[in-house]
Amino acid sequence: MREDMFGNQLSTGSDQTVDATNRFIDSYIGFGTDFAPIFDASDNDPDCAIAAAYATLLGIFMESPDGRDIAGKYYARAKSAMDKGTEREQLFTSAILDIHDNQPASLLKKLRRLVTDHPGDLFGAKLAQNTFFNIGDDETMLWIADTVIDRHKSCAYAYGMRAFGREQSSLLDLAEEDGRRATEMQRKEPWAHHAVAHVMLTEGRHDEGIKWMDALSNEWEDRNSFMFTHNWWHQALFYLELEDFKTPLALYDEKVWGVDKSYSLDQVNAISLLWRLEQLGVDVGDRWQDVGAYVAERPLMNDQPFYDMHYGYALARAGQSDALERLMAGMEKMAREAPETTREAWAEVALPSTRGFIAIAQGDYQAAVRHLSRARLKYQKIGGSHAQRDLFELAWITSLLEAGDFDTALPVLEARANFRQDVPMDARLLARARRRN
Incomplete structure (x- = not known):
């Protein structure tokens, strides 16, 4: 033994x-x-x-x-x-x-x-x-x-785990304390770096977050592709919400997309960043064609509803109709036949949401609002972090604006702006809702 x-x-x-x-x-x-x-x-x-x-x-x-x-x-x-x-x-x-x-x-x-x-x-x-x-x-x-x-108690990894658990439970001060402690114990603890980044993004401390992640980024070089790309994804979000769009596009090309294009979580990171930029009016060029081609080649889909929700938009934007049809057929089957533990997430969240995302890709924002309004209050069930799921909330908000439903969008955006004051992304979306255009 x-x-x-x-x-x-x-x-x-x-x-x-x-x-x-x-x-x-x-x-x-x-x-x-x-x-x-x-x-x-x-x-x-x-x-x-x-x-x-x-x-x-x-x-x-x-x-x-x-x-x-x-x-x-x-x-x-x-x-x-x-x-x-x-x-x-x-x-x-x-x-x-x-x-x-x-x-x-x-x-x-x-x-x-x-x-x-x-x-x-x-x-x-x-x-x-x-x-x-x-x-x-x-x-x-x-x-x-x-x-x-x-x-x-002597293991940095344990504090990194608790930091993330605390952050997801909105115990932000305690989460940051654990994340900083883990990093002091063992500088190469990227999950702890990531937990502190979550706190700073949630609290609107973007400049501080950029400095925190930049100072630790040399520790990610030898980590696996998910952790490397995900921590750079977090760094890109700070810049994106400050409405510095040039830097996130550069990070997408240099750090977020290209390490392991076949891996699910690398694909999710790339789709999430590209889609956020697009929601804010950034021209992302032909980047959807590349990421969509790799998603279309996936031999396995329908593993997790959270993943498929990303895949659906990417395939629709890339014009990968055959792969999108295969994805949706699989999601419909999961909505009927998935184990009881996850069936509701497929049937009541992932499937209607993905239909809404396809409608966005097709420019049908009225349909997108109908589909997404059914699902958004249950997004917790599909997993992912608060920061990751905010992509889907932004998709609903920007669809409301495009559909001209300013009365629904306005109180949601006011609440966002009040919670995280002085975030340029939130301020610009709120101003748009108030202008009603």
Whole structure:
């Protein structure tokens, strides 16, 4: 019996398995890139169920049919070896099998139990936090971080996790405190940098946010493509809301789009930034054609409603009609047949919203308002952060303005301007509503 980097028992005698496990854990929590050794480790240590579980998860992360085949191989191994593991390893492995089998209700129960019974497993806690984030459960996200923090007081990652949980629960001062603490403990903690950026954006502290992210940006160079592009996406938002549109376009071309054009979250970051610029009247040239072509080539869609809502607009703007038809057919099927845990998010939020976004791409703002007004009060259910979901709120607001429904838009924009004073983007949209043009 050995231990991982957080002192959790591993049912193995293999140095290779321990080393690969620790690389995998650190890469996942710290957004690194050293995942692949887990495959060889599991191949050489087939009786270690948790190593096979990690390998299964890595296959799923690959987001391709080949990746699913790889995941299936290690899934079978993990299931076969599961009874040889500790209680924690069995529970964790069972949760990974649920991810593979798309059993979200069972998965959520197991992750709660893993956090409660085994708070030393910070990987399990991070996986749990990400999973509850994807269904918009901010309360549980914070509970997870609060539950494990006492076991990880010397670990910057734990404070970065709590910072984000606190920010999503609108505990902004405490979130910034945790994010700054994590960064002081370990400068290369990009999730903590990101949590503080969320706070500063929410509070309208744009100049401060730009300085914060710029000072830490050298720490993102060796992180995985999502974390690199997402933190630059955050930096771009500061400039965009200050209505410096030249800088976000440059960041889009140089930092946000192009690291891994096939990866879902890189695509989401790119679509989100490009769409925001367009909503504010910026000519983005032919950029939709490139991002739309990569979205159209995705072998897997309909994984998460939040992703598909982005894909629908990108495909419509890029004129990718065949891929858009395939996406929408899949969304309609999910609205009927998705597991009960996520079916409402598909049926009542993602599907009508995406129809509204397609209407925007087609210039039919009256239809967009009809569709989006049905869905917008339930956006929490599709996951994503407050900052990410604000894209969809802006789509509704700008559609109201384009449709001439100034009476509906005006109080919403007044509330935005009162909450975050002196934000040029909000001020300009509010002025437009007041001018009624």
